[in-house]
Amino acid sequence: MTVIDARDLIKRYRTGGRTLEALKGVDFALEPGEFVSVMGPSGSGKTTLLNILGLLATPTEGQLLLEDRDVTDLNDRKRTLLRKRAIGFVFQHFYLLPTLSAVENVEVPRLFDRDRGREARARDLLTRVGLGDRLEHRPDQLSGGQKQRVAIARSLINDPKIVLADEPTGSLDQETGRQILDEFRRIADEQGVGIIAVTHDELVNEYVDRTFHLVDGEFRWVTLDA
């Protein structure tokens, strides 16, 4: 079974009368517990692909299956609901809410739910990513690596099937980057979560199962088990 299956994705943008084809027919599938990376120069369509896989954007053509369910043409409300249920996001710039503590930041995706166990679960997730002693700290009291760990914990609060990471090591030094990648590897192996990291960073490839190389909106080649 695949967690996510993209078939022949095409995305066209209209800019100033010209039509730009950001994705030119991309096929992509991810198994549970798989950690893959998508590499490519800027402008190659990485972010567009990530947005479509993350249900933040819709493809112009092609089909997207999430756990064998066609999610290509859902409306905004349903896509939002699915994002919440099935997809976790980690960003290059962490995007934590500066006014909330680490625990509260992890709780954010579920904050509007009636959920008694939410806080305990957030604490547990933070402890598992090694921030058991930083629970009440605000983002400005945390280092870059710690912030990214909070973001990872946040991406896991809803028990997602996939985690999408946009340049997760882009703002970190190499040592910290390795720790974060270790974390992803562990989450994929232990919790069976599929992880897609979009990156420039060659370091990532040491940790992933497969690397997709995206050039000009097409996968040129795939590296297995680097």
Next chain:
Amino acid sequence: MLDPLYRRFPAILMAKRNLTRTKSRSVLASLGIVIGVIAIASLGMFGVALEYSISSQLGDLGNQVTVSPDQEAGVQKLTERDIQKIRRAAGPTASVSPVKQTVERVTYDRGRSRNELIYGIDDPASVYNASEGRIPDPFQSGVLVGEDVAEDEELQPGNTITVNGTSMRVRAVLGSTSSYSQLNPENRIYLPVTSFEQRGYQQVYVTAESGAAANESAMAIRERLNGREQRVVVQELGSLVDQINETFQVVNTVLVGIAAISLFVAGISILNVMLMSTVERREEIGVLRAVGYQKLDVLKVMLMEATLLGVFGGVVGVFVSAFVGLAINHYTVEDVTATFRLINLWYLLIAFAFAIVVSILSGLYPAWKAANEEPVDALRG
């Protein structure tokens, strides 16, 4: 203390944290609301105090009716028969006091003498209260003077004055009534009506039990006396009081309306602050949408911020206004407890409600804008 509230309404928690992030900006935005609330509430309360002090001066004018001969129709005096008719028309519960007027030479104790308007009255005890001495009932001899006359001429019961050559003893000093009343005796001299030689009456005062009864009496008197020919002019003071009250209400509404403009200005400053903050927090809002916040959820958080600004401003404003109200009532009606009259509390409530409504309305557009931002665009930075 607020934790259960936050757990129940997480939007409040997020909104509050966001507002405290830019403290001075939030405080300034709600300062506008504070000023608006103070303006509305205190102008409203000022109007009330003004009306209150005027109407306490007007007193219970509402139950008085004055009947005078219609001089335009050629009637110079009211006859005994007219008085009888008026008595019957006014009914048994109203008191009817016919009054005669004449100008006589009056000499006071200290030797000064002047021409004064002298009133003849039949039954003063039913109309006036004595502030000194006692009003004789029936009133057959002596003289009654108003408070101002007594003060100016240093009269008190037992003194004598000379009216048209006849020496008369002052029986009582009449307490003043409302200053706008035609019955106000403060600078009048009353003699028994029996001491007048002239036959007719110049005026009849009818005092009814209530404003409504006065109105009925007035209509009955008009009907009876002006039936066949126009004989009398009937004036109801109640309608005058109503007019004065209406005028005050208009003035008050205009004042409060002007004050409301300041709240609109405050609303614009909230709009401005909220728009700035949606631009600044674009990425955060994008993240919220990415991690599964529906548009409505984002709208809720943003609107909650606007509401909190309004609540904060409103609470402070109401608090300050209450003090302003105390001061207003202290200086105008000299009765601080008048602040707690229901209508003043209404003004406070209205000002507060208006503050909240204005804040929410101002938050609506920025919140809508934030909610409808595409997360992809927002996250691109």
